[in-house]
Amino acid sequence: MDYLYFPGCTLKGSSAWQMENTALEAVACLGLNLQELKQWQCCGAVYPLSEEEIITLVSPARALYAAAESGKPLVSLCSACHHVLKRTQVRLLNDKETREKISCYLEEDYPGEARVLHYLELLRDEVGWQALKEKVKNPLQGRRIAAYYGCMLLRPSREMCFDNPERPRIMEDFINTLGAEVVNYPFRIRCCGAYLAVTENRVAEDASRKIVKMALDSGAEEMTTACPLCRYNLEKTPEAKQGKVKISYFSEPLSEALNLEVQEVEP
Amino acid sequence: MGKPVNTSDRLLAEIKERSGQEVNACIQCGKCTAGCPMVEAMDLLPRQVMLLLQMGNEKEVAVSRTPWVCASCFTCGARCPRDLDLSSIMEAVRLKVLRPRDAKVLSPGDLSVEMLKELPQQALVSGFRKFSR
Numbered sequence: 001m002d003y004l005y006f007p008g009c010t011l012k013g014s015s016a017w018q019m020e021n022t023a024l025e026a027v028a029c030l031g032l033n034l035q036e037l038k039q040w041q042c043c044g045a046v047y048p049l050s051e052e053e054i055i056t057l058v059s060p061a062r063a064l065y066a067a068a069e070s071g072k073p074l075v076s077l078c079s080a081c082h083h084v085l086k087r088t089q090v091r092l093l094n095d096k097e098t099r100e101k102i103s104c105y106l107e108e109d110y111p112g113e114a115r116v117l118h119y120l121e122l123l124r125d126e127v128g129w130q131a132l133k134e135k136v137k138n139p140l141q142g143r144r145i146a147a148y149y150g151c152m153l154l155r156p157s158r159e160m161c162f163d164n165p166e167r168p169r170i171m172e173d174f175i176n177t178l179g180a181e182v183v184n185y186p187f188r189i190r191c192c193g194a195y196l197a198v199t200e201n202r203v204a205e206d207a208s209r210k211i212v213k214m215a216l217d218s219g220a221e222e223m224t225t226a227c228p229l230c231r232y233n234l235e236k237t238p239e240a241k242q243g244k245v246k247i248s249y250f251s252e253p254l255s256e257a258l259n260l261e262v263q264e265v266e267p
Numbered sequence: 268m269g270k271p272v273n274t275s276d277r278l279l280a281e282i283k284e285r286s287g288q289e290v291n292a293c294i295q296c297g298k299c300t301a302g303c304p305m306v307e308a309m310d311l312l313p314r315q316v317m318l319l320l321q322m323g324n325e326k327e328v329a330v331s332r333t334p335w336v337c338a339s340c341f342t343c344g345a346r347c348p349r350d351l352d353l354s355s356i357m358e359a360v361r362l363k364v365l366r367p368r369d370a371k372v373l374s375p376g377d378l379s380v381e382m383l384k385e386l387p388q389q390a391l392v393s394g395f396r397k398f399s400r
Contacts, residue, residue, distance in 0.1 A: 009388040016387065045392035049339065049358035050285045056396070080389050155341035156352070165345050191304045191340030198386065198394030199373055203308040203336055210304075228387045 001126065003117070004072045005034040006063055008081035009042045016078065016228040016249070023077050023119055023251035025260045030127055030135060034075060037063060043084040046195075054101050060088040061102045067114035075117045077251065079227040082118040083152035083160065089116050090159045118153060118162065120170055120226065120250065129177045137259040139179025145253060146183035146220035147171030148211065150230040151191050165189070171224070174250065178257040185218035187211045192233040201236075208233040212245060222246040224253060275323025282320060285362060286355035293317040299343035299353050309333040313343055313353055316360070325363075334360040335372065339397070365400045373398035 011020040027034050041059050048056040063085060067074035076082045092099050092110065099110050117125075123132055149168055157165035168189065172182045190211055193204025212234055215223050223245055225231050234240055234247045255262050279290050299313040300306055311319070311333045319328050328334070334357045343353040364370060373394055375383075383391075 009392060013388045015385075042388075042392060044396060045389050046339065046396050049352075049355040050362055051287045051355075052285060078389065080393070151338075151340040151342070155345050157345065191338050191342065193305070194338045194340065195390050195393040195397060196305070196336065196338050197390050198378070198382075199398055200308065200336060203305060204338075206307070207304050207338075227389075229389045229393070232385075232387050232390065 002033045002035065002072050003075045003122070004037045004067050004070060006037050006040055006043070006074055006076040006081055006085065008040075008076060008078045009045070010078055010080075010228040015232065019077050019226075019228070019249035019251050021262050022249065022255035022260070025262050026251060026254050026258055027119075027122075029258050029260060030132070032122070032127070035072075037066060037074070043081045045080050045084070047084045047087045054098060055105070057088050057091065057098065058102055058105045060084050061092060062106060064089055064092065064114045064116070065106060065108055065111055067116075068111040073115035073117050075119055075122055077119045077226065077249075079118070079150060079152040079225075080229065082116070082226075086116045087156075087159050089114060118226070120153075120174060121162065123174065124170055129173055133177050136177070136179060136257045138257055140253055140257050141179050143180040143222065143253070144183050144219055145175045145180045145222045145224055146185055146215040146218065147175060147188055147250075148192075148215070148223045148225040148230060148234065149189045150225060150227045151189075151194070152227060154189060171250065175224070175253070178253055180253065180257075183215065183218050183220040185215050185220065187214045192230045194229055194233070197229070197233055197236070204233050205236055209237045209239070212237045212239045216245055220245060222248055222253070224248045224250045226250050273323065274325070275321070278320060278323050278325050281363070282356060282359045285359035286352065288351055288353075288356050288359075290317060290320045290351075290356065292349045292351055293321065294349060296348060298346045298348060299351075302342045302346050304340060304342065305336050305338055308336045313337075313357075317351075317353070317356070320356070320360075328360055329364055333357075334364075335398075361397070362400075365398075371399040 193207035196204040311331045337357040
């Protein structure tokens with residue numbers, strides 16, 4: 001099946017290129033076709049929480065209009081991109097006035113709903129855990145991996161509809177499917193401090209350290225996430241710097257389990 | 268002739284216009300505060316911000332550190348029994364400070380070259396979106 005792919009600024013620009021490389025190799029192996037959306041632009045990284053703010057919705061809406069016109073679902077890897085695209089889609093669907101204003105900016109009629117999927121949803125709902133399991137050539141036996149969800153994929157759950165917001169299991173099911181051991185621990189859905197890394201880095205570090213320590217105390221040797229900013233914050237903790245725990249993108253253990261040769265060099 | 272509007276009504280109307288949230292619906296149960304991962308760094312608890320807004324005490328909220336330490340993680344909203352979205356209310360407070368004065372809490376010059384090199388784009392875009400206008 002064909003999908004449109006929205007990479008976002010962080011996957012193309014800096015630190016998160018490993019997430020893209022590993023994830024794209026993996027879908028090819030699973031028989032899916034992800035085509036990069038032409039002329040995409042940054043989603044804005046945060047969903048505007050003020051109802052009167054329309055202009056910041058135009059950029060994600062532009063991607064959604066293109067996806068709806070193509071008839072293909074829009075897939076992203078970065079949890080912030082997915083969050084912004086999904087919530088913008090919900091807003092377009094339910095708020096006629098906003099929809100009309102945005103259509104005026106884009107000089108285009110609203111083409112209807114675009115299906116917005118996170119890559120993990122693609123694996124769960126389109127591929128299926130059983131089919132994924134059958135593709136695993138190198139089960140990650142004995143690896144103790146803790147899922148770190150963060151905030152953006154889960155909340156607000158009424159809009160994101162990703163998983164149970166307090167007791168999610170999609171990442172644990174994913175880790176299980178790869179043959180690794182799931183580490184259960186509290187704080188897997190607790191905020192890492194996000195963009196406070198820019199203005200209040202001590203606050204972000206304290207928040208991240210609590211999460212990492214809890215995962216370590218619960219026996220984790222690796223923590224895996226879909227968010228570049230979560231990864232950055234978790235990696236800034238002394239525990240991660242000392243190598244007590246590895247922080248990865250979820251697509252890295254995936255590509256290992258599928259035994260894929262992924263280009264190691266930065267694009 | 269409309270009925271006279273006091274400071275509290277005006278403030279709450281403004282917050283509602285921006286956030287769509289009814290601050291007066293808060294019953295002060297404190298679930299937002301109990302679940303807030305940033306609460307240790309706040310000078311006012313999320314619950315206290317709600318109370319001060321209900322009382323129309325705009326000044327105390329405007330100088331508080333709390334709205335700037337809120338990371339919009341949406342945990343408070345997920346647990347509020349009155350279904351209030353406190354993240355949007357905090358955003359409305361931030362905008363109240365940022366917009367009229369064209370103020371910036373964060374300018375590119377505030378960041379060291381090292382930070383600019385190592386912070387992921389996502390952090391920079393969201394930081395500037397949240398803390399400057």
